[in-house]
Amino acid sequence: MTATVTTSGSRAIEVRDLHKTFGKNEVLKGIDFHVDSGQVVCVIGPSGSGKSTLLRCVNRLEEPTSGRILVEGIDITDPETDLDAVRSRIGMVFQQFNLFPHMSVLKNLTIAQKRVKKRSTAEAVEIARRNLAKVGLAEREDAYPAHLSGGQQQRVAIARALSMDPDMMLFDEPTSALDPELVGDVLAVMKDLASEGMTMMVVTHEMGFAREVGDKLVFMDGGVIVEEGDPREVLASPQHERTQAFLSKVL
Amino acid sequence: MKRSTRRRINHAALYALLGAVVLVVVFAVDWASVRNNFWADGQHDNWRDLITTGVVNTARYTAIAFAGGLTLAFALALMKLSPIRIYRWIATAYVEFFRGLPALIVILVMAFGVPIAFQWTPPGGPVGAGVVGLIMVAGAYMAETLRAGIQSVPKGQAEAARSLGMSGPRTMVSIVIPQAVRIVIPPLTNEFVLLIKDTALLFVVGMLVGQRELTTIARDFMASGSTAGTATSLTQAALLYLIITLPLTRLVAWLEKKQQRAR
Numbered sequence: 001m002t003a004t005v006t007t008s009g010s011r012a013i014e015v016r017d018l019h020k021t022f023g024k025n026e027v028l029k030g031i032d033f034h035v036d037s038g039q040v041v042c043v044i045g046p047s048g049s050g051k052s053t054l055l056r057c058v059n060r061l062e063e064p065t066s067g068r069i070l071v072e073g074i075d076i077t078d079p080e081t082d083l084d085a086v087r088s089r090i091g092m093v094f095q096q097f098n099l100f101p102h103m104s105v106l107k108n109l110t111i112a113q114k115r116v117k118k119r120s121t122a123e124a125v126e127i128a129r130r131n132l133a134k135v136g137l138a139e140r141e142d143a144y145p146a147h148l149s150g151g152q153q154q155r156v157a158i159a160r161a162l163s164m165d166p167d168m169m170l171f172d173e174p175t176s177a178l179d180p181e182l183v184g185d186v187l188a189v190m191k192d193l194a195s196e197g198m199t200m201m202v203v204t205h206e207m208g209f210a211r212e213v214g215d216k217l218v219f220m221d222g223g224v225i226v227e228e229g230d231p232r233e234v235l236a237s238p239q240h241e242r243t244q245a246f247l248s249k250v251l
Numbered sequence: 252m253k254r255s256t257r258r259r260i261n262h263a264a265l266y267a268l269l270g271a272v273v274l275v276v277v278f279a280v281d282w283a284s285v286r287n288n289f290w291a292d293g294q295h296d297n298w299r300d301l302i303t304t305g306v307v308n309t310a311r312y313t314a315i316a317f318a319g320g321l322t323l324a325f326a327l328a329l330m331k332l333s334p335i336r337i338y339r340w341i342a343t344a345y346v347e348f349f350r351g352l353p354a355l356i357v358i359l360v361m362a363f364g365v366p367i368a369f370q371w372t373p374p375g376g377p378v379g380a381g382v383v384g385l386i387m388v389a390g391a392y393m394a395e396t397l398r399a400g401i402q403s404v405p406k407g408q409a410e411a412a413r414s415l416g417m418s419g420p421r422t423m424v425s426i427v428i429p430q431a432v433r434i435v436i437p438p439l440t441n442e443f444v445l446l447i448k449d450t451a452l453l454f455v456v457g458m459l460v461g462q463r464e465l466t467t468i469a470r471d472f473m474a475s476g477s478t479a480g481t482a483t484s485l486t487q488a489a490l491l492y493l494i495i496t497l498p499l500t501r502l503v504a505w506l507e508k509k510q511q512r513a514r
Binding site: 102116117 | 405407408410411412413414415416418421425426429430433
């Protein structure tokens with residue numbers, strides 16, 4: 001059974017009335033949210049606002065308590081859905097990079113291509129090298145993650161996700177664990193991706209990135225979406241007082 | 252009095268105490284008797300059997316028990332991490348049961364109790380059954396080591412693999428277990444050393460001449476042969492055990508140090 005649900009064809013991610021509870025703690029209290037194909041949506045908010053949980057629900061690293069999540073029209077909360085197949089089309093970048101430390105950079109980029117996409121080694125290596133070049137690390141393919149800086153590791157992680165030819169990318173605070181001087185390189189790679197038309201959902205504290213690259217800005221607080229809209233407008237003149245309070249602290 | 256002077260006097264007192272104890276031992280002990288009982292003439296006749304039969308069989312029983320125990324432990328560890336509750340219960344019950352028993356009891360039950368109760372002839376006779384007993388005990392201990400190793404791999408590793416579309420089992424095999432293995436090698440080497448020493452317990456089951464391991468042979472030489480009536484053969488067996496175990500415990504120390512540096 002395929003779990004396709006008719007929806008406007010350009011919806012990459014659609015979240016309907018999403019609730020998520022950890023024990024007695026309700027982290028998401030009914031989220032309606034969508035990302036259109038080719039859009040860059042930035043999600044901001046104080047820690048504990050539920051923004052990372054929302055992102056992690058989109059590829060079901062977190063199990064939603066209730067509600068529906070459609071990825072390219074496929075209901076990923078349906079138990080009949082082949083989750084691995086859907087996930088292989090959603091690239092994910094983590095705050096802590098999560099590179100595989102026992103593998104070289106090249107192996108990090110090829111293992112899922114070979115195991116999931118069943119690509120030949122030659123093809124996987126070629127694609128991996130292309131993506132390493134794209135993030136500016138072509139010469140580090142034999143290095144191990146421990147020998148790379150945080151910024152380099154995160155760029156490798158982006159290249160790893162891109163090597164699966166994803167239709168969209170999820171970024172979970174991709175620059176929060178980086179030393180300030182390394183943030184720029186990672187943001188530059190993300191800007192390149194956005195300009196190529198990649199669909200992106202970015203949980204971030206980088207307001208500059210949101211303003212410059214984002215098509216939509218979502219402000220979350222206390223498990224709900226408080227305000228959303230054009231990033232430049234929201235950042236310049238936030239309507240809701242909670243948004244104002246948050247922005248006055250971070251800007 | 253100055254602090255440094257007091258410290259020097261304290262140290263001198265400690266050295267003097269040690270010297271006194273050594274002197275008492277050297278003069279009070281009857282060294283001729285020690286030598287006659289623990290290193291009697293004729294000990295050369297014992298080496299051949301101790302090494303060609305004893306060490307070989309000790310190594311063989313250890314290898315079998317370790318391989319079997321590791322396999323069992325791996326199954327138990329996966330059961331302990333299973334999403335299905337009944338598997339977790341079974342594994343937990345098994346581990347708690349066998350960790351709570353003396354290995355000697357398990358060996359005796361396997362070698363004598365079970366064959367009588369079920370009219371079963373274990374492969375290799377009582378020794379084979381005793382080795383199975385060692386496997387059951389070692390499996391329980393190593394299961395905990397493996398479980399801890401698997402759980403010490405950061406959760407983000409599995410999440411990264413799953414987010415790339417890898418299945419649960421594939422993630423386990425390609426991402427989690429290779430990292431867990433590195434973590435558990437030092438503690439597993441420790442378990443291996445413990446197992447070498449535990450094969451000595453097998454002497455209680457009785458063995459054919461060719462099946463005897465180090466401790467059994469050493470005991471036989473206490474009753475017959477050119478050092479009969481002395482503990483010489485036990486000293487020899489002890490030396491052989493140390494020759495095997497000391498390099499391994501040094502290896503563990505080295506591996507642990509290396510791992511700490513890598514972190």
